[in-house]
Amino acid sequence: MGRLSVELCGVELDNPVIPASGTFGYGYEFAELYDINLLGSFSFKGTTREPRFGNDTPRIADCPAGMLNSVGLQNPGVDRVIDTELPRLAKCFRKPVMANVSGFSVEDYAYTCRRLDGEPQVGWLEVNISCPNVHGGGMSFGTDPKAAASVVRAVKAVTTKPVIIKLTPNVTDIVSVAKACEDAGADGLSLINTLLGMRVDLRTRKPILANVMGGLSGPAVFPVALRMVWQTARAVRIPVVGMGGVSSAEDLLEMLMAGAAAVEVGAANLIDPWACKKIIEALPAAMDRYGIKNLQELRIGE
Amino acid sequence: MNDTIFTILSQRKLTENVFELKLNGDTSRITRPGQFVNLRLEGLYLRRPISVCDLEGETLTLVYKLVGRGTLLLSQMRPGQTLPVLTGLGNGYDLSLAGERPLLIGGGVGVPPLYLLARRLRETGKPVSVILGFNTAAEAFYADRFLALGCTVSLTTVDGSLGQRGFVTAAIPADYTHVYTCGPEPMLKAVYRSIRTGGSFSFEKRMGCGFGACMGCSCRTITGYKRICREGPVLQKEEILWED
Numbered sequence: 001m002g003r004l005s006v007e008l009c010g011v012e013l014d015n016p017v018i019p020a021s022g023t024f025g026y027g028y029e030f031a032e033l034y035d036i037n038l039l040g041s042f043s044f045k046g047t048t049r050e051p052r053f054g055n056d057t058p059r060i061a062d063c064p065a066g067m068l069n070s071v072g073l074q075n076p077g078v079d080r081v082i083d084t085e086l087p088r089l090a091k092c093f094r095k096p097v098m099a100n101v102s103g104f105s106v107e108d109y110a111y112t113c114r115r116l117d118g119e120p121q122v123g124w125l126e127v128n129i130s131c132p133n134v135h136g137g138g139m140s141f142g143t144d145p146k147a148a149a150s151v152v153r154a155v156k157a158v159t160t161k162p163v164i165i166k167l168t169p170n171v172t173d174i175v176s177v178a179k180a181c182e183d184a185g186a187d188g189l190s191l192i193n194t195l196l197g198m199r200v201d202l203r204t205r206k207p208i209l210a211n212v213m214g215g216l217s218g219p220a221v222f223p224v225a226l227r228m229v230w231q232t233a234r235a236v237r238i239p240v241v242g243m244g245g246v247s248s249a250e251d252l253l254e255m256l257m258a259g260a261a262a263v264e265v266g267a268a269n270l271i272d273p274w275a276c277k278k279i280i281e282a283l284p285a286a287m288d289r290y291g292i293k294n295l296q297e298l299r300i301g302e
Numbered sequence: 303m304n305d306t307i308f309t310i311l312s313q314r315k316l317t318e319n320v321f322e323l324k325l326n327g328d329t330s331r332i333t334r335p336g337q338f339v340n341l342r343l344e345g346l347y348l349r350r351p352i353s354v355c356d357l358e359g360e361t362l363t364l365v366y367k368l369v370g371r372g373t374l375l376l377s378q379m380r381p382g383q384t385l386p387v388l389t390g391l392g393n394g395y396d397l398s399l400a401g402e403r404p405l406l407i408g409g410g411v412g413v414p415p416l417y418l419l420a421r422r423l424r425e426t427g428k429p430v431s432v433i434l435g436f437n438t439a440a441e442a443f444y445a446d447r448f449l450a451l452g453c454t455v456s457l458t459t460v461d462g463s464l465g466q467r468g469f470v471t472a473a474i475p476a477d478y479t480h481v482y483t484c485g486p487e488p489m490l491k492a493v494y495r496s497i498r499t500g501g502s503f504s505f506e507k508r509m510g511c512g513f514g515a516c517m518g519c520s521c522r523t524i525t526g527y528k529r530i531c532r533e534g535p536v537l538q539k540e541e542i543l544w545e546d
Contacts, residue, residue, distance in 0.1 A: 022516065022517070023511075023515055023516060024515060025514065025515055029513075029514055029515065030515070033303070045517075053520065053522060053527055054517065054520065056545075057507055057508065057518075057519065057520065057521070058507070058508040059508075059518055060348070060508050060509060060510040060516065060518035060519070061508070062346060062347055062348040062371075062372075063347060064347070065347055066347055067347055067348050067510065069510065069516065069518060071516065071517045071518060071520075074517040074520055074527065208508075218347055219347075267347075269511075269515060270348070270510050270511035270515055270516050271342065271347065271348060271349060271511070272305070273303070273305070273388075273511070273513060273515070274305065
């Protein structure tokens with residue numbers, strides 16, 4: 001294994017950097033900017049059973065050191081992802097990709113995961129039970145340990161690929177949800193999804209977002225994310241993918257030191273399309289500065 | 303698209319709250335009038351998209367209205383200061399649709415992107431008619447610049463303090479081959495209903511990334527979902543679906 005390589009659910013990654021779902025499309029647009037094969041992997045746009053436009057606009061708001069989004073899972077639906085998006089991706093990305101899946105019922109999750117299970121390029125299923133921007137689904141599965149476990153069991157029954165459950169921070173006790181997912185057979189966890197927030201437009205005296213509330217991401221959430229990764233990683237035996245405001249090689253090292261097996265980078269891609277490339281390139285020098293020989297040695301308590 | 307550092311050459315007020323900013327940098331990725339750039343400002347997380355007003359060699363002109371924190375910070379920047387800019391964003395206006403007598407209709411802060419378009423169209427030797435609409439005479443800008451390009455310029459103001467009283471639609475001539483327009487959405491809708499030819503409509507929406515990754519600025523069209531930042535900001539008349 002190389003100096004930067006890590007392992008995630010039995011699959012080796014050249015480095016721990018994974019662009020987060022919803023900030024990297026289906027990859028090929030970023031491939032026009034740089035060779036995306038230098039990434040560890042990436043998590044593609046949250047995919048649902050049926051095509052979705054998402055929520056009304058405005059669905060973006062700027063925040064101190066971050067942003068709100070209430071996009072609401074715009075995606076072409078799993079059939080078109082398989083017929084159109086994945087073949088396009090295969091032309092510019094030769095590594096296993098993380099398939100991000102969302103749903104509005106346990107059956108939805110199982111259906112979409114079963115469809116994606118047949119795709120050879122899908123290395124992991126990242127099951128989003130934490131989207132704050134959809135009603136009657138998404139986050140409601142991630143805020144209740146029993147509901148979370150029911151999604152895990154349904155998905156595990158239809159796939160042989162590693163199943164990573166993406167958790168919401170909008171709960172009292174993330175560890176109880178994490179443990180419920182582990183007990184139900186999850187192969188890994190990823191966290192955090194965005195934190196619910198809102199902003200008001202002073203001129204109109206109305207919320208900026210048409211959906212009123214949206215998910216906060218960016219550097220503002222980094223300390224919260226780091227804390228939750230640390231709490232979760234020490235409570236479960238399955239790997240945890242850390243994310244939330246990671247914007248530099250140093251942030252990434254903090255996440256790994258807190259117990260993350262790999263790290264997703266989200267909002268940073270939206271203000272600098274080359275952010276992930278820069279983080280990977282900055283990693284060796286940052287490791288040198290802190291006397292880190294390789295990333296494998298960083299896992300606390302191992 | 304590229305991400306480069308631009309240096310501010312000058313900044314001046316055109317009206318009480320409209321500013322003209324000239325910057326120097328790599329403009330090579332800006333290929334069409336109607337495209338925009340995305341500015342990264344110190345102290346703000348998201349970039350701020352602003353349409354290209356003019357382009358001459360390495361000099362980029364942006365004209366923007368003071369509306370929020372981003373434009374306030376921008377208005378306080380001085381010559382010599384630098385800012386990171388993503389350039390070459392959006393589809394821009396298609397000059398090949400112009401026909402023999404293109405008509406350009408701009409309202410308020412929608413006027414700036416039409417300036418580079420007018421210049422490019424004039425370079426092809428075509429007669430270019432321009433209608434510029436403002437609320438009041440005090441808010442008007444750039445009419446002399448369009449005249450200097452050799453355009454036929456009609457002015458309208460809501461209060462009648464300059465040019466014809468009323469909205470831009472009152473000044474639409476009898477004879478034109480294609481309409482290029484940019485302005486507030488109610489104006490675009492009125493233009494849409496008033497014209498008899500094809501039209502290129504430039505839209506504005508709150509954006510996240512500005513280059514197609516976040517899906518923040520999506521809209522519905524006759525031909526499917528489009529991202530204002532990538533498949534837009536210019537949509538063709540026949541594909542527009544008004545949201546209300």
